[in-house]
Amino acid sequence: MRAYVYWSQVEPEPGRYRWEVVDALLGQLDGDEEVWITLCSSSPWATRTPTDFLPPSPANDLNAYAEFVRRVVGRCAGRVRYWQCDNEPSNTDLLWAGTADEYVAQLRVMYAAVKKADPAAAVVLGGCGYDVLSGGAGSEPWRFFEQVLSGGRDAFDLFDVHLYGDAAAVPAHIEAVRELMRAHGCLRPVVVGEYGAPVPFEFPDAQAVMYEVFAEAFAGQPAVQSTSELAARARQDTPERRAMAALYARMPQLPPRLGMFMEGCSPELEARRHRINCRQLVACTLQALAAGVRRTLYWNLAPEVPGPADPLQIMHLMFGKLAMLGYRDGELAVRHPAADTFALLAAQLAGAHRATRVRPDDPPGLYAFEVERAERGPLLVLWDRRDTADDTADGEARPPVAVSWPWPASTATAVDAFGEPHAVEVRDRRLRVAVSGTPVFVSRT
Secondary structure: OEEEEEHHHHOOEOOEOOOHHHHHHHOOOOOOOOOEEEEEOOEOOOEOOEOOOEOOOOEOOHHHHHHHHHHHHHHHOOOOOEEEEOOOOOOEOOOEOOOHHHHHHHHHHHHHHHHHHOOOOEEEEEEEOHHHHHHOOOOHHHHHHHHHHHHHOOOOOEEEEEEEOOHHHHHHHHHHHHHHHHHOOOOOOEEEEEEEOOOHHHOHHHHHHHHHHHHHHOOOOOOOEOHHHHHHHOOOOOHHHHHHHHHHHOHHHOOHHHHOOOOOOOHHHHHHHHHHHHHHHHHHHHHHHHOOOOOEOOOOOOOOOOOOOOOOOHHHHHHHHHOOEEEEOOEEEEEOHHHHHHHHHHHHHOOEEEEEEEOOOOOOOEEEEEEEEOOOOOEEEEEEOOOOOOOOOOOOOOOOEEEEEEOOOOOOEEEEOOOOEOOEEEEOOEEEEEEOOOOEEEEOO
């Protein structure tokens, strides 16, 4: 599990520490979890940009920052395994109000402080997100990370990459960040701190409309977002709310691939988005594991606040429906389909120590992964490539493809990503199964 802790929550005034937030988190652990905390350099008094929320910024005094880190890590020693220095710092002004060199300076201080307080803990380099991966080499976000790796190559243990969108791009994204580390002589294990799909920007027709809304929504928006300002803004007629209200006013005319991310869309579009969500959750996980990643964290578990969602927020349009759980009467009692798929995936992968993609000659669009599981038989995961960006039915209207696969056992059982039993036949030491865009898990009976 991954959670955020802000400097403002722990040290609201110089030298006065409050542990309610940290202790509330620790109090929910039973000792079996691997915990990852992203420490955000946001403070009304200790950072260059005064705020209790966004954007994090360079500390006014690096000694004070080091003491804050040592105190928090020491409080959690043995309970929290991973510590991250802010999040997606290349997303400047929103998630880091500083330069790459200033981020490196703070990263190096954090690394030393973490190792002093808990030598067994690992430091995670701030998330490499869509801004870096979509822009590629030469883009400003990419250059930001090049500069960070050049100056901070010895100040992190793990490299965090965020994988939103089409799962087919996962292997290339992971290899790109490995090449980036190799170029700077600091190859480290890759972890996936965030992933989820679908998101509007992976569909060209939806993306075009989103860019228009962004331009209107963020015109003149304040750079600093404190919690009090955000609460007040929720009741104000801001450019963001006006732009989103105008978008909802023309909802019937919008591309269906954008409409499915909006509150109040048709039941058909809502169900379609859920199905894509479940398929991509499985596909991204298998692609990452086969690429050598050993830790993945889906984003996200649930909304941060147990209250009604505000559909007039851009972030809700972009990512709000990725949550696996929802609130009912203040409790996390609503399970969306992705929650059941995630639980199914975790059960299927229990004991897994290796995932390998096998590339058959036929059919050409088949994705096949063989998973080795400790004290359990092997697992075969299959799906057929369906291009959601081009196919108007997101591949659902296309017929399944027939797959014949070598199978060492006399029987097999299968279930799809939605938890439904799937027909399989074993004959002459070969598995025969019809495969669509929905991943299927096949095991020995």
